[in-house]
Amino acid sequence: MTDKLLTIEDLHVDITGRRGRTIHALDGVDLDLAPGEALGIVGESGCGKTMTALSVLRLLPNGGKVTGGRILFDGTDLATTPETALRDIRGNTIGMVFQDPLTSLNPTLTIGAQVAEPLLLHTELTKTEAWAKAEETLRLVGMPRPTERMRNYPHQLSGGMRQRVAIAMALVCEPRLLIADEPTTALDVTTQHQILELIDELRERLGMAMILVTHDLGVIARRVDRVAVMYGGRIAERAPVRPLFATPRHRYTQALFAALPERTTDGARTLLTIPGLPPSLATRPVGCRFAPRCGFATEICRTAEPEPTCDSGTGHAVACFHPGGPEAGAAASVDVIDVAVGGTETTETTATTEAAEVRPRPEQPAPAAPPERTEETLLRLVGVTKSYPLHGGPFVRRRTAASQVSAVAGISLTVRRGETFGIVGESGCGKSTLGRMVVGLEAPTSGTIRFADRDITTLTKRELRAHRREVQLMFQDSYAAMDPRMRVGAILREPLAIQRIGDSAEQRRRIAGLLDDVGLPRGSVNRYPHEFSGGQRQRLGLARALALAPSLVVADEPVSALDVSVQAQILNLMRDLQREKGLSYLFISHDLAVVRHLADSVGVMYLGKLVETGPAERVFARPLHPYTRGLLDTVNAPDPDATPAGTPLAGETPSAAAPPSGCRFRTRCPSATELCATTEPPPAEPETPGHRVACHFPLSGGAVGGR
Template structure:
């Protein structure tokens, strides 16, 4: 039975000149108790669809046609008071960024309880108790304390649990989750998605899961709607869609995944259309490798492929998309023999204002060869970004060595470290935040050349023009400001800036974590092409093992400041030896709907405090296989594929004797 139906829903966003036709005759159905996944690139209309349902459209936005039927009632025909009650009581929404959707001046308990006080008139004391109870039900540790905290005092995963608690405190019949795990690492993402699944069963509610991650859709949704340029282009059950996709856009999204790479990742050319202009024909035709003249002139309607499978394509897919097992990508060419970077017993501690010392990095050692990519993976808080900032010279280590071409840069003075920046550059996760919004791209790219006094004005101009050509942007981009570019274009500009001084090593800190799968493919392919062309070395930092598997020659796994495993990428991904590494692998969503991660490998609980890390193996407090001997620190040993575990997952890698069976952590 349908709980929510969208019938020919059309939404416009008014501009100074004209309007953006964000949604064009969208038809969707959400049944009681099911999870509907809505997937597509940025600008496809998926978020605008749920904002239309919730009545939270941006300024200038309004529904211009169609119906939104909730349990048979048309929300668009309701009076404002009745509509507020339905949307405040029977529907709940979880937003992508919990920090910006929480009030920084209000305590957690007051925000969670606010719907009770507004819609039900519950007293302050009762509302507090019910807030504590719902926080406990969403798995929040120490809810009695958390209710008196502020949002900035919580981790990203904890803030997301708060937002979920706010959405559920009135026991809604429909939960809308808009990109609820995009900014989270894979283990926290798995916890949040499992929490939503469990709560759906407990509350008997329907869920709309909006995401650009096909792996999340495959493992969590019952049915899927694929959106492109404001329209639904394909709907099917999850199993049917991944077994036999029919629309060429759906196929292109699947081919852009690292799991389907046969050589290079497939990159969807071009950009989605401008929805403020009249469009004819199939909206995907300008980017489709199978498009014909008929596609460009025919307004293609949804047709039925199976009982619950509809698609709008004149040249549908006839062959299934194959996904390769992790660690089975194409072999990388061997890196050069020379070592460009050697990190030895690196330590970084921070003063916690009288509370002690934060152990961010604790005795980490690794090497990077010329032309090689070393991937560093781990949860948020594991120390991987701190290692990147230390290598790039943005922070000074507490101890250890960072040897670049035979010189220990950790001991250099300020002037010498500035010269070192010619050799090592940092590529940031959020390129927009790393750029001065008041500077044009010309000034942003020229700035490092001016600081390092490289060439005259004419030489610098020629250099930045060549940089834009290398990253696939036109020269006219130099006159524009950062806010005028898409996320993928900004990441290309960030890469261009890191190349300005012709470095030998680039530290890339989560460079594609916030990008759509199609834009992610473009940036990853570009980075690999430039590595081959320029002989670059990368330290590639990410929480996504499928991305690191595609990019890296070797992978280093970090946990709470320690290196727990390092080795060739294919061996680490296919034959992990540390229980933590295996847990990270199992937590990555798979685009195969038949793949179900083992509950035995799930990491439970929050990351321990780096103020007082566990003794011995720091993972032992969360390891399902931990034994008494794990309270003593295991050494990192084992040849090319090293592991720091008393009883590795594979017996041939054992590094210490003991009576415990192989596989005990």
């Protein structure tokens, strides 16, 4: 065992709920990690990724317990180590970066106090020395103005900065192992790239081993040495990163790759999905856990559990009776199945192999007809601005332009009926603020917003209520948007009751249909939001937005927290509903691959401005603005051998309280001149009608640096 830093052997973890129901979260997990090695763990929501990471430090939820197996860290079995000894390991020799830095940081303590705390607990440094080491660590993780940030509180920092604080807390004691649980899920592509590059650099400098938990195949492609694919609380496939991406052998792994939007070049086509639901972990399924969803399953798959077989030459291990061969690469088409569950009431417990009727599906889904779009304008924004006053204290009587945050600055765009208009850009560029103004939750400072030929800025309260029935918002944080004291049934019924739609029986039928549409069991109506995974809660947010059958849905990062298979289901569902009901979408996202697949038109925002708009395929294929080109070059492609076509974006976005003069992007633009500093570039169409760019020196042919 001397060559292994961490060894997990036959790990079993059970979670007992308040009513005595036991969930078998992990059922025989085997993993190992060498010093300095990086291991990626991927899979759908609820497959056991996070539970495996938490089990290493025994940070299990209430009712959670290791019921079998060993967790050997440097020769010590952490599964049986006393709690007092574990406290010396947590944050000291093993550091952890949690999924949501805002909830893992103490809102009542300064950043400096929180980063210095592990040093005061685990070392003999004085408070002054610990404070100095904490500031040095913040500087190491790339925190701008670390001395100033030491005295800030978490709510005063952006998402990317909070993630840097979380990384600094995990690294301040220079651990031997870093566990990162979805460290970049909610971050935009540039911040994500910077955080991942930072982790790679620090790993190399400190010689750390790392476990990276994520559902994003692009994140792990170039960041880890080996990958473990989990399904149903077990390891389905394990291999070095390049062999896995080149030749995934487990049918589940192949299906994950096939569901990537990058695999579909034609946006009108339906994405490949994995029908059905992951198995219920309340009971141990008989046979292969993926069999009910696998197009290759036979009788032996339903009666016996496959044991992993390993190629000693490549280290490629797969637990599958019918694995794919070398000819089945990551881009190969994958056969999947439909799962039809009998009965009218579907619950997690009943959605298993016993009630499943499997029938093969075509190798490729039939091309979906594009949604019907018209030239009728549904939404038009003209010169819309939104500024927020900066609070300068009780003695500040008059607000000036210098004391305001310019969140949205002169946005003009048009959304046609039946169209999907995508909005992309970094965090803080004004995307969400723009969406909230369209819904009517925020009033613009100036400009007009016309929906169905009515200026919504002049509506009365009664008229605004009717407007919100026609325009619905899918919130970015679905958990924060739901009352934790209400059951799901009440949450979905609430908009129907407020708008007085149907009687109780009709409302129950509509709720059941909504749950079917978003892929959740009907028994979910009796559960609370905290009982769902992050991906499942996002599906509930979609169901609530669709409850009133709106004409326009403003979707604010609707799939950012979803794994690729569920993401594909949601995107297919959104396209199907658009086709059936003539829906329009204002789709806000930092995932450029998703926007490229779903959107008809796209607008690229930077610091409150639209810098480029046009047909989605045209903008992505031949970007004219250096910022758009930089975003595309920063994307993490799901390919270990992929290299950026240009230079990824660098630097921090300027403050919206003091935006740069002239072109707001000039401080990060490699082609900026004096003209860019003095004159704001007007929108123009230098190449194709309808493809507009606000740049003095637009790129030629989509090449960075072109003129």
